[in-house]
Amino acid sequence: MLSRSALSRGAQLAARTQGCSQLAQRRGYAAVASSAPSPLSFDTTEVTGVKVAARDSHGPTTKLAVVAKAGTRYQGSPGLTVGLEEFAFKNTQRRLALRIVREAELLGGQLLAYHTREALVLEASFLREDLPYFTELLAEVISGTKYSTHEYHEDVQRVLKLKQAKFAHDVSALALDAAHSVAFHTGLGASLYPTPSTPLKSLNEHTIADYAASVYAKSNIALVGDGASTAALHKWTEQFFESVPASPSGPAQLNTKPTKYHGGEQRTAHTAGNSLVIAFPGSSFGTFKPEIAVLAALLGGQPNVKWSPGFTLLSKAAASAPGVAASGTNLAYSDAGLLTIQITGAAASVRKAGEEAVKALKSISEGTVSKEDLTKAIAKAKFDALEASQSGVSTLLSAGSGIIHTGKPFQIAENVKSVDGVTADKLKTTAKSLIDGKATVAAVGDLNVLPFAEELGLKV
Incomplete structure (x- = not known):
């Protein structure tokens, strides 16, 4: 990616702060003259095999997310989706977790990972000019994360226990979870979080790594940018996502059965x-x-x-x-x-x-x-x-x-x-x-x- 080492971090941030208001005004005027058919619609295409959607609001900030087909309806055993979520933005082949945190904070960015019943989302929010860095980071997270034993025992189990305890005392969440189970049985009926009574024998760093290899493939992901120009997002996607596997390479099988309503x-x-x-x-x-x-x-x-x-x-x-x-x-x-x-x-x-x-x-x-x-x-x-x-x-x-x-x-x-x-x-x-x-x-x-x-x- 383009190097920003010519300026110190402090100088970059100072210069950015000084020109922030002028930048926002220039982009604000540009937004009025935009000829886009609808500010609510996304332009979609495929770049180097990755499905990409972009919507440019012409503002000073951008949100970028990798949305993967890895919600709880697709996991082969309980806890895999939560485990994969907890490894997001941890150590990768090129960066330690500490480096990721420090660089993101120096750029004023925010990193977030969460899941639903149908998707796992890795999201970054940042200043518009930092699109290259965060595009590269998301590509690195899905293709180069290290699923180590130390991190698994230190983080995943701890977080799972906390979420299990919180979930077990939330009657609203339990009732909604039970309604999904009754309505759909399997798939969408799978619990959003494992309960304390859920056996997690098959959850370890090896099964999570296998699950990641089956999930993080071009055929299973979409890259969505809100506040990024289509041309810029396509450029950096082509450069950084080329190395992402085209199809699932792991032994884990995703549950792809169609949903049936039972009641x-x-x-x-x-x-x-x-x-x-x-x-x-x-x-x-x-x-x-x-x-x-x-x-x-x-x-x-x-x-x-x-x-x-x-x-x-x-x-x-x-x-x-x-x-x-x-x-x-x-x-x-x-x-x-x-x-x-x-x-x-x-x-x-x-x-x-x-x-x-x-x-x-x-x-x-x-x-x-x-x-x-x-x-x-x-x-x-x-x-x-x-x-x-x-x-x-x-x-x-x-x-x-x-x-x-x-x-x-x-x-x-x-x-x-x-x-x-x-x-x-x-x-x-x-x-x-x-x-x-x-x-x-x-x-x-x-x-x-x-x-x-x-x-x-x-x-x-």
Whole structure:
């Protein structure tokens, strides 16, 4: 890569600070004159075998992420995805972890690694001019990380135990995890984090290294840049990602079975609190359903305006059971979605709010939604989608996940147009199909009080 050794680190940072405001102004004026068709859309192409997506906001900072098909649905045994995540930005063939940290901090950058059910994300945030360095670093992390015994015992096991302990006392996370298990069984049904009772006998530095060799291949990754020009990102991708293997080279086999929705019920006793999840088949990345987006907005939960109970049905349901938090969300994945209603609070209040939530959903299926509430829900669905498309973690994740699973980024702006076409009749038909079908119900907490699916009037 280009050397920056001509200037000392201190001189570089001083010069950068002095010219920051002028740089931001120049780029700000350029943004106004941009002829890009949409500031929300990503330009996609393939560079040296790597799927690349770029969106230039013409700002002074950039976010760059490698999104890999390595979420928990793909791992062959529990803990592999978490283990691989914990090795990110550690020792590589060329750099020690200490050097990576010091160089990133000297450049004002931030490094982050996290995973979802479908993806492992290695993300870097930095000043725009440092794109070459961080592109090289991400390429080095996925192709040259050392999976040493020392780091495994010192870090991975420690982090796993901490996450297991935290997960075991989070009733909301446990209920949502249980809902996925009931809804999808394997694949998307795999636990996001291993529980304390999960056997981790096959988790060690060797199995993690084998998993990495199967995951970190050009066919399984996408490079997403937000705030980088297409030409610049292509240039540095071609230079630094050429050495990344074209196809998986490790012995570990990724679970690639298509998702199937099952539905059902699971109840878990717990003393740390109470949480109830009621879920139905939702909208996926591959097949966006605008009716589901509007239905999730209509269910809502949190008021949009302070001191107002809100127009959403779950906010009204929560008002009848003080002390509970209720929310409706569509969790989108590559080949499936889960429309969830999650309620947390005191057991009796959760039960009451759950009953009211199902009544509200049934009222939608009977066509009782007012024209005004439908208009508000459509507007909220559009706002939520466009807000999610702004620069941030969810943007990089959704774009990258879309590319590695469907071949193109999940373009929020395109889907917003279809939301305007949702009518009361379409919403009624969608809600009725959910109520008449198999639901997913997961209860965690005081099982003597929390309702069964049958008591809520749902089929499982």
